[in-house]
Every structure is written in C-alpha cells, then in structure tokens.
Amino acid sequence: MQKILDAILAGEAQELANLPVPESYKGITVHADEVGMFEGLDSADKDPRRSLHLDEVATPELGPGEALVAVMASAINYNTVWTSIFEPLSTFKFLERYGKTSPLAKRHDLPYHVVGSDLAGVVLRTGPGVHNWKPGDEVVAHCLSVELEGPDGHNDTMLDTEQRIWGFETNFGGLAELALVKANQLMPKPGHLTWEEAASPGLVNSTAYRQLVSVNGANMKQGDVVLIWGASGGLGSYATQFALNGGAIPVCVVSSPEKAEICRSMGAELVIDRNAEGYKFWKDENTQDPKEWQRFGARIRELTGGEDPDIVFEHPGRETFGASVYAARKGGTIVTCASTSGFMHQYDNRYLWMNLKRIIGSHFANYRESWEANRLIAKGMIHPTLSKAYPLAETGQAALDVHRNAHQGKVGVLCLAPEEGLGVHDEEKRAKHIDGINRFRGV
Incomplete structure (x- = not known):
C-alpha cells in the first residue's frame, strides 16, 4: 500500500498498473455480531464511535465492469450514520439480499461491512469490459450501483430493479484505503480541488441536483421561490447553490445565526432561523400544530413579498413535512428524500389535494445527473x-458530528492521503474560486 501511495504522491500514478494489488487493506467497518449493541437506547444516544471499527480486510475479487480504486479521501453521509447505529434496520440485510443475486455478488455478503458512499482517488485496476478508465486515472465516484439486466432502468437507472447505494447497500465502500466500484460510477476528479474537497460533494451534490434541478425531480426554473430546509447542511448547501445559480429565489431555513451567515455568504438573502423564531410544529409526539404552520407560512410571505414557495426542498422528514405541505403554493411541489428526523410523515391532505400540490419522491441520481452535477463542480x-x-x-x-448535527456542510475523511491540501493540479482555477471553496472551512 505504501508503494501505491508513493507513486500517487510522486505524480507517477501511471505506474500503478505495474504494482501488485495488496491482499488486504484498512477499512471502516461495522460488524454483524454487534447489530444489537444499541438495543434499548434512543437514536440520539447511539454512538458511532462504538460501532465503527478500523479493520484490516481482504481485498475483494475484481469482476467484469468493475474498478478497484486507491482511495485518497472520502466523506461522511447520513447513510453511514444510519449504518453505524443500525437504523432503521441493519445493513447486513442489504448485503445478504444482494449476495443472493449472483455468484459474483456473493462477495458482498460478509460478517463485516466496509462503509462509505463517497471517494476521491486513483484507479488501481479495472476488470474485463472496462474501456473508459485505466490505472492512474484520478477519479471521484458517485454511489449508484445498478445491474441493468432488466428493462426497468433503461430510461432512468434509478428505476433499475437492482438499484443500490454503494457503501450502504453494497460492501467495499469508500471509507477505506481501497474501494470496489462499478466503472459506471466513476467521474473525473476536478483538478482544482484537493482530494478531501473533491471527495465531499459526490452523494449530496448529485442528490440535490436530481431533487431540485432535474426533470426527474422538481425541474426548477428561473424565478421559482424555493424553500430549503437545512440550507447550510450537507444537502441544503448544494440546493442553495443550485437555486442561486439557476435564477431561483431560495428561502433558507437554518437553526443558528452562524448557519444563517453561511447562507448569506453564498448569496442568499432570505433566511429564517427557525430556532430564533421559535417554530414548534409539534405540540407533542403525536399532535402537530397548524397554527405554527400558518405562522411559518406568513413569515415566508413576509420575506418574499407575498409569494409562497413554488418548490419545497424536503429532507428532514417527520419534523417538518406537515409544514412543508402547508407552505407550498397552490400547484406547488414538495420534493422529498432522506427523512433524517423520521420516516413516518404526517400532513393534512386537504392542503395537498384541494390546492393541487404534488409530492415527488427523489432518491440519489442516475449517472447522467451525477455527471452533470460533477461537471458543475x-x-x-x-x-x-x-x-x-x-x-x-x-x-x-x-x-x-453528523449524527448530532455538530457540523456544517460536509465532514471529510482522509484515507490514503497523509495530510490535507494534496491533489491540486489547476492552481489558477483554484485561486479564482478559493473563497467559495473555503466558505465552510472552520465553521
């Protein structure tokens, strides 16, 4: 592994094809025999530091259409939090189900799960049938894993019957020194970014692109008022950028003055600090408060000059969904994913059906959408x-940090990279955009 890293750091990545593939590597895992370790605890009290292990694991066999990548950096997504606290179910059920689909997929059904759905790194090997990538290519990976053996996914690969999220519903993820991906997950690494910067957008950037911009999501247009929950967080920070770039009007909902300032620094002018303004959408565990929806809607109209949101960018889920359905304009769209505060949504259907609103479910992104999102990066x-x-x-x-929302934007992880700041090739472009690149640093 050290020889691989030395070749990458020396700018001799093309020599990787001549180096042997290590028989094992270090990766972050959860263990099947620890699935019950948090039983009886509330979600908030479950500590990923207890369940995530740094293990030496065997390098998987490389199959057709696949690539083995030396991972320089990765990042944390909420699916890794879910994996680490074994909610809403153990990911070993995903691996077992995947392992039954083919002899090759059986590799994934192991008593440990190497997690992580982002990476930036260098191609080490490619399997039979891979023509667009070669050892030494600097890449990032999106997390859509598909088989495409049936007809369902050929208009939109997210509809493939065997669609999975790599590193969550498959093994050999990106929080490791090596990762196994399908070649159609790979995209070029942006040359003006460091390894850790390049690794951080993948999942959330692509998810936000499909959810907000794509015709498969809300199909945002110029002038749309877009209500964005968690607008300085992992997903919301990209949705805010897409809204601003696309000529829309973001209304950014945040939970602190510091997060509000981040949104303003991105160029957003309309910001609601929901904690400072004291919104409590639930009277108790079972009862929502429509008067709070009304107060929230009035605040949005106050900021927008009387307009309700054309689009609500939803991902908190249970805590906010009733307010989201209420707040969207007549004929408006609520586009939803993730549900980080709970999956069981409740809302008053009168505000949906009588006002001709739409709820769209959105999950990650297909290869084309991911490629377009990475191109903008x-x-x-x-x-x-x-x-x-x-x-x-x-x-x-x-x-x-992510589990307790003690972070801003994305939290990165250095894998093979020995320190931050490595991997930049286009210094001129970097200098042009350095303020935007560093906007979330140290916040």
Missing part, C-alpha cells in the same frame, strides 16, 4: 462545502 460553478476533515482512524468521531 469541475467548472467552479458549484463549490464543495467541506468544513472539516478527520483521519481515517477517527471516522467514528466524524460520524458522531
């Missing part, structure tokens, strides 16, 4: 929102 039109990076051995703490 590479052009410097959208910037990574990395706030902090941890070493691989401290991934548990990184996941805890």
Whole structure:
C-alpha cells in the first residue's frame, strides 16, 4: 500500500498498473455480531464511535465492469450514520439480499461491512469490459450501483430493479484505503480541488441536483421561490447553490445565526432561523400544530413579498413535512428524500389535494445527473462545502458530528492521503474560486 501511495504522491500514478494489488487493506467497518449493541437506547444516544471499527480486510475479487480504486479521501453521509447505529434496520440485510443475486455478488455478503458512499482517488485496476478508465486515472465516484439486466432502468437507472447505494447497500465502500466500484460510477476528479474537497460533494451534490434541478425531480426554473430546509447542511448547501445559480429565489431555513451567515455568504438573502423564531410544529409526539404552520407560512410571505414557495426542498422528514405541505403554493411541489428526523410523515391532505400540490419522491441520481452535477463542480460553478476533515482512524468521531448535527456542510475523511491540501493540479482555477471553496472551512 505504501508503494501505491508513493507513486500517487510522486505524480507517477501511471505506474500503478505495474504494482501488485495488496491482499488486504484498512477499512471502516461495522460488524454483524454487534447489530444489537444499541438495543434499548434512543437514536440520539447511539454512538458511532462504538460501532465503527478500523479493520484490516481482504481485498475483494475484481469482476467484469468493475474498478478497484486507491482511495485518497472520502466523506461522511447520513447513510453511514444510519449504518453505524443500525437504523432503521441493519445493513447486513442489504448485503445478504444482494449476495443472493449472483455468484459474483456473493462477495458482498460478509460478517463485516466496509462503509462509505463517497471517494476521491486513483484507479488501481479495472476488470474485463472496462474501456473508459485505466490505472492512474484520478477519479471521484458517485454511489449508484445498478445491474441493468432488466428493462426497468433503461430510461432512468434509478428505476433499475437492482438499484443500490454503494457503501450502504453494497460492501467495499469508500471509507477505506481501497474501494470496489462499478466503472459506471466513476467521474473525473476536478483538478482544482484537493482530494478531501473533491471527495465531499459526490452523494449530496448529485442528490440535490436530481431533487431540485432535474426533470426527474422538481425541474426548477428561473424565478421559482424555493424553500430549503437545512440550507447550510450537507444537502441544503448544494440546493442553495443550485437555486442561486439557476435564477431561483431560495428561502433558507437554518437553526443558528452562524448557519444563517453561511447562507448569506453564498448569496442568499432570505433566511429564517427557525430556532430564533421559535417554530414548534409539534405540540407533542403525536399532535402537530397548524397554527405554527400558518405562522411559518406568513413569515415566508413576509420575506418574499407575498409569494409562497413554488418548490419545497424536503429532507428532514417527520419534523417538518406537515409544514412543508402547508407552505407550498397552490400547484406547488414538495420534493422529498432522506427523512433524517423520521420516516413516518404526517400532513393534512386537504392542503395537498384541494390546492393541487404534488409530492415527488427523489432518491440519489442516475449517472447522467451525477455527471452533470460533477461537471458543475469541475467548472467552479458549484463549490464543495467541506468544513472539516478527520483521519481515517477517527471516522467514528466524524460520524458522531453528523449524527448530532455538530457540523456544517460536509465532514471529510482522509484515507490514503497523509495530510490535507494534496491533489491540486489547476492552481489558477483554484485561486479564482478559493473563497467559495473555503466558505465552510472552520465553521
């Protein structure tokens, strides 16, 4: 592994094809025999530092259409938090189900799960049938894993019957020194970014692109008023950028003055600090408060000059969904994913059906959408929102930060990269966009 890293750091990545593939590597895992370790605890009390382990694991066999990538950096997503606290179910059920689909997929059904759905790194090997990528290519990976053996996914690969999220519903994810991906997950690494910066947008940038911009999502247009929950967070920070770039009018909902300032620094003018304004959408665990929806809607109209949101960018889920359905304009769209505050949504259907609103479910992105989202990163039109990076051995703490919402934007993880700041090739472009690149740093 050290020879691989030395070749990458020396700018001799093309020599990787001549180096042997290590028989094992270090990766962040959860263990099947620990699935019950948090039983009886509330979600908030479950500590990823206890369940995420840094293990030496065997390098998987490389199959047709696949690539083995030397991972320089990765990032934390909420799916890694879910994996680490074994909610809403153990991911070993995903691996077992996947393992039954083919002899090759059986590799994934193991008593440990190497997690992580982002990476930036260098191609080490490619399997039979891979023509667009070769050892030495610097890449990032999106997290859509598809088989495409049936007809369902050929208009939109997200509809493939065997669609999975790599590193969550498959094994050999990106929080490791090596990762196994399908070649159609790979995209060029933006040359003006460091490894840790390039690793951080993948999942959330692509998810926000499909959810907000794509015709498969809300199909945002110029002038749309877009209500964005968690507008300085992992997903929301990209949605805010897409809204601003696309000529829309974001209304950014945040939970602190610091987060409000981040949104303003991105160019957003309309910001609601929901904690400062005291919104409580639930009277108790079972009862929502429509008067709070009304107060929230009035505040939005106050900011927009009387307009309700054309689009509500939803991802908190249970806590906010009733307010989101209420707040959208007549004929408006609520586009939803993730549900980080709970999956069981409740809303008053009168506000939906009588006002001709639409709810659209959105899940990650297909290869084309991911490629377009990455292209905007590479052009410097959208910037990574990395706030902090941890070493691989401290991934548990990184996941805890995200679990407790003690972070801004994205939290990165250095894998093979020995320090931050490496991997930049286009210094001129970087200098042009350095303020945007560093906007979330240290916040």
